[in-house]
Amino acid sequence: MWRIFHKLGSPKWFFGIAARFMPWLLAGGLLLLMAGIIWGLAFAPEDYLQGNSYRIIFIHVPSAFMAQSVYIMMACAAVVTLVWRMKLADVFVKAVAPVGLVLTFLALFTGAVWGKPTWGTWWIWDARLTSMLILLFLYGGVIALDRAINDEKSAARAVAVLVLVGVVNIPIIKYSVEWWNTLHQPATFKLTEKPSMPAEMWVPLLLSVLGLYLIFGWLACVRMQAEILVRERRTRWVKTFVTTGKV
């Protein structure tokens, strides 16, 4: 196990492995996401209370779910950066932070669009919405801090500490609807219970969540590869890759 872990630290090894997985991630992700979204938007039954406006859930929930997932992955990578000083972990954090930012923005935006017809307001400072906004700022802060420090190693450490500090926000987002009175409703998907919607609604929702996961994997690979090429531009393997296209 430790051997794989140490191998993962080699940017060149990762570059080659990622290239092999990427087509599958993209194909599977697109397939699942399209299936989930088309099923959800066009074929799933409408809701008894909200009618068709609830259908934005098929975009809102996957993006909100991924926004938090990406942050947890970043926090794990930050621990690896701080403890093992593994370059690849820092490459990951740097590569996926903008993706997380976009997903968080998407979650907030679709939430506002959903909130207007159902609740009657675009925005309210309840615990769920506010903690999600903090997540958006955390992603922005991570990107800004990384850009602000020129030295690669000190930037990696500073960013890792910021990511770790921000991770306390994740349980707050998750449990905000249970700990406090909020306008936002509690989660429909629970780990221990059956989802509180019929299968013809939750299956497409699950498909789009899984699809977005795979798309994220693909995006992370693409962005990490680009970052690796920039960082390792002086090495011999990058030079041969650029001239011959082989790793």
Place this chain on the structure above:
Amino acid sequence: MHPIRKKRLTIVLFLLAGLSVAVALTTYALRQNINLFYDPSQIAAGEAPTDARIRAGGMVEEGSVIRDPDSLKVEFKVTDYSASVPVEYMGILPDLFAEGQGIVAMGRLGTDGRFVADQVLAKHDENYMPPEVSGALEKASKAQTEAAAETATY
């Protein structure tokens, strides 16, 4: 594991633990500020201030909605099934507003215990279902209450 890494890992874990405790204490101390609204039972217990704009939230009590025929004025009771607060509102209600539905109203609590709202937002729960299912459920519950009423009369 290498001793230096072990040390770094302990520092990271301490950082996380300390941070969690700090955030937990802060949010616990600020819980009433973080809560979006007061429950009817909190209002009944006198926990809500009467001199500030606050939010009250709960379910619209069945059979309590009185609409003024000449204006947009609405009166209803908000309940959490242990206490209820009368609410007055003048304006357009959200589409989801209905008896038995959750709402959050913003406004002022009068000294007489009446809540005068200037904004009413609808709150919905996490349950989604197709209209046929909800209709069938309603029919079933109605049949059940009717059956119960019948057995009661015999």
